Amino acid sequence: MKTIEQKGMYQKFPRSGKDTRVTHYCAGCGHGIVNKLIAECCAEMGLQDRTVFVDPVGCGVFTYYYWDAAHISAAHGRASAAATGVCRARPDAVTIAYQGDGDLGAIGFNNAFQAASRGEKFGCIFINNSLYGMTGGQMAPTTLEGEKTTTTPFGRDPALTGHPLHVCEVFSQLQAPVYIARVSVADTKRIMQCKQAIRRMFEIQQAHKGYALLEILAPCPTNFRLDPLKAAEFCKNEMEAEFPLGVFRDVEKGIGHETVDERRGESSRVSSSASVLAVNPVPQVASCAELFAEKEAVPPAENDPSVHERRFKFAGYGGQGILSLGLTVAEAARFERRYTLWFPSYGPEQRGGSASCSVVVSGTPIGSPTVEHPDVLVCMNQPSYERFVDDVKRGGTVIVDATVPITRQPPEGVKLVQWPALKMAEDFGVPKAANTMMLAALKKLGCTGLSGENLEKALVASFAKKPALGVKNLELLHKAEAETCA
Ligand SMILES: Cc1ncc(C[n+]2csc(CCOP(=O)(O)OP(=O)(O)O)c2C)c(N)n1
Known part of the structure; x- marks a missing residue:
């Protein structure tokens, strides 16, 4: 098969x-389209040997796999700070920072804003997909009002989490x-306009004219939970209504x-002077409220100070x-109308590396999702036991798979339960259900504080x-519950 050469990649x-x-991008992801446009512009303008890209942490993290030019990887939110260093140290280079809306709009906002204020000579490409894509679709500063994300499951409520941040306007x-x-x-049509704008940004950097910001509205089908076409329509209808396109x-x-003098006299001119690009009106599609329609609607948590907070840590290998x-425990808490948070932590590998998550369940709003001293620790492998066992609270419980050698006892006052989750799953003929076996132990020991029914x-x-x-799995849960705990 003849492969088509992609310029600049x-x-x-x-x-x-x-x-x-x-590429590693999902089907219909805006990053994938923008990556190609950037590579094309860079190559068509003959700038590959002069360009230094500063890559973010976010879904754009791997652009150095793709663009044939120089790259520096910055820490999360620091691409504009790193780009400042590059363009000052190498004034002959064309420096381009590439950042997501979490990266630039949240953790990195101040250094991006200050770099812009100083007029650093680099171009900043800012991908606004209205959420944190790489980490599983959490709310970003740009999340729309009412938009459902994993951290705003009832829709973003401005009274709690503020209004969408308009980076270009600011x-x-x-x-x-x-x-x-x-x-x-x-x-x-928009992609063609986007390419012109990227070209313009390169022209400005080629001539070292000053700081340039290009925000690009991009669909994220995976985290919008829409197919690529519907995700693009969401981007056009809902996102553009909040973030109008234009040259500001x-x-x-x-x-x-x-x-400055002119602006003092007429402070609103900057935003009103945006020349809005001509775009075709598009039909209305499913609003964000429908995105999580498949999830059972449960009324919000009930405030009940008599229900004490419980903190859990679950740890093992990725894939277990x-x-x-x-x-599942967090979901049971949701069904029970408790406040709950689930906070995963994993390495870049999808399978095989270490994975853990923290869960907090409470009768009152929860301050922090991190769990340093769990009431309940569930470990599926030895490294997690070694890592977390000393942190368990007095009066707490450690449930560990029976294959894990107990090289040291848990702290005093902590109950140790060795539970043959992996073996039971194997014996029942469903090795993948070891986590359900662990759920059986949690239910049997009653250490979640949640009803068995939920x-x-x-x-x-x-x-x-x-x-x-x-x-x-329900059947297996019942079978496992019938076993005796060590
Ligand atoms: C200092 C630090 N904080 C948090 C993280 C976790 N993290 C990785 S990417 C990311 C957000 C990515 O969202 P965004 O910048 O919008 O990019 P997208 O993935 O949507 O393209 C976060 C919070 C991190 N890697 N480093």
Whole structure:
């Protein structure tokens, strides 16, 4: 088969560790489209040998696999700070920072804003997909009002979590930037406009004219929980309604720039002077409220100070179902109308590396999702036992798989339960169900503080897309409960 050469990209991506030309982006992801446009512009303008890309932490983290140019990987939120260093140290280079809306709008907002205010000579490409993509779809500063994310399951409520942050409009209050624009990649026409805007950004950097910000509205089908076409429509209808497209400033072209004196006289001119790009009106589609429609609607948590907070840690190897076990307990708490948080932690590997999650269940709003001293620790392997056993609270419980050698006892006052979860799952002919075996132990020992009925309901709900497996796991749960604990 003849492969088409993609300008500006490596023709294979060996840095990914695979002999492939396939990127890591999901189908319909805005990053994938923008990555190609950036590579094309850089190559078409003959800038590959002069360009230094500063890569973010977020879904754009692997652009150094793809773009054939120089790269620096910055820590999360620090791409604009790193780009400041690059463009000062190498004034001859074309420096481009690439950042997501969590990266730039949340943790990295101040250093991005200050770099813009100083007029550092780099271009910043800002991908706004309205949430944290890489980490599983949490709320970002740009999340729309009412938008459901994993951390705003009832929709973003401005009274609790504020209003969406308009980065272009905020940066437009600064004196130094020479170019500020917002585009989108939600359809072909917009993609062409986006390419022109990226080109313009490269032109400005090629001539070392000053700081430029290009915000790009991008669909994230996976975390919107929509197919690629519907995700693009969501981007057009809902996101553009909140974040209008346009060139907010292009100093050379006389768009949207006033001197401080002029602005003092007429403070609203910057935002009103955005020249809005002509885009076709599109039909209305499913709103964000429908995104999580498949999840059972449960009334919000009830405030009940008599229910004390319980903190859990679940740990094991990735692939042992430890994160879903934690999620099942959190889901049971939701069914019980408790406040609850589930906080996963894992390495970059999808399988095999260490994985753990923290769960907090309480009758009152929860302050922090981190669990340093769990009441209950569930360990599926030796490294997690070694790592967390000393942290368990006095009066707490450690449930550990019976295959794990007990090299040291838990602290005084902590109950140790060795439970043959892996063996039972194996004996029952479903080795993958070891996490369900652990749930049986939690239920049998009564250490979740949640009703058995809700734990079972949550187990079944976790297999909502494969109901037969839900029934099977419930059966296995009951069989395991009949076993005796060591
Ligand atoms: C200092 C630090 N805090 C938090 C994280 C976890 N983290 C990794 S990516 C990310 C957010 C990514 O969201 P965004 O910047 O919007 O990019 P997207 O993945 O949506 O493209 C977070 C919070 C981290 N890696 N480092």
